[in-house]
Amino acid sequence: MTMNHSPWITTLTAALLLVGCALPAPPPNDPSLSAEQIVRRLNGKKLSSMRESDPIFALADLRSFLHPAAERCRADGGDFVVVSRTYIQFAAKTTAAGLSQTRLYLPERLACRSSASFLWGASLTYGEPMFFPSQWAGEVYYYANPQLGFISGASLERTEPTSAANRDADRKRNEECSALRMAYTQRIRANPQIGMTVGYGAIIDLKPPIALIQYDALGRQLKGREQEWVQISSLTAGSDCPT
Secondary structure, eight states: OOOOOOHHHHHHHHHHHHHHHHSOOOOOOOTTSOHHHHHHHTTTOOEEESOEEETTTEEHHHHHHTHHHHHHHHHTTOEEEEEEEEEEEEEESOGGGSOSEEEEEEEEEEEEEOSSSEEEEEEEEEEEEEEEEETTTTEEEEEEEEEEEEEEHHHHHHHOTTSHHHHHHHHHHHHHHHHHHHHHHHHHHHSOOTTOEETTEEEEEEETTEEEEEEOHHHHHHHSSSEEEEEGGGOOOSSSSOO
């Protein structure tokens, strides 16, 4: 005796198969592996995700994909964070989808960061990014072949603006520039000279106790005029770090 399967059963079966394929099990996490070994071990694993819903990693299954690295980071005493993102263009798997391409704002640089410094990190690129909007499932499926590169903590400390080393360098630079601005302002007010740059322009004439200032583009926008006579005692340095 033969049985006639109704179309909805066939569709449901196909849907369950596709959903099962779209949820990858995270690679097993071996605590004996180093952070670099775990990051490199993720290469060659395919990513498929049926939703764009994760607040940090955008694709829900990208979080699962990176789970071994996040676990290694926690074991190292850090937090696994996204330090930079980029737009990735996904091409349609079929022309029948209606859209030829779409793009997602995805992580491209990740880091294991402690309260004091960057411990290690990873770069992330997405090979062969494709998408498929499923009408019967009401979902958009995303596919890619992620490639990860290990980044040492020392490298991140040098290149990341939020690193402790760079924050300290910025603080010192701001302190130095503040001292230079104060000294330059005092020099302008004590001994102004034609041609000296000041806030929003430069001195083009002097008639103490006033000076004629030729405004730059920003000064003209703010002041609504090309030039103006101002009190010398009100002049200030014209750049963040004058020489």
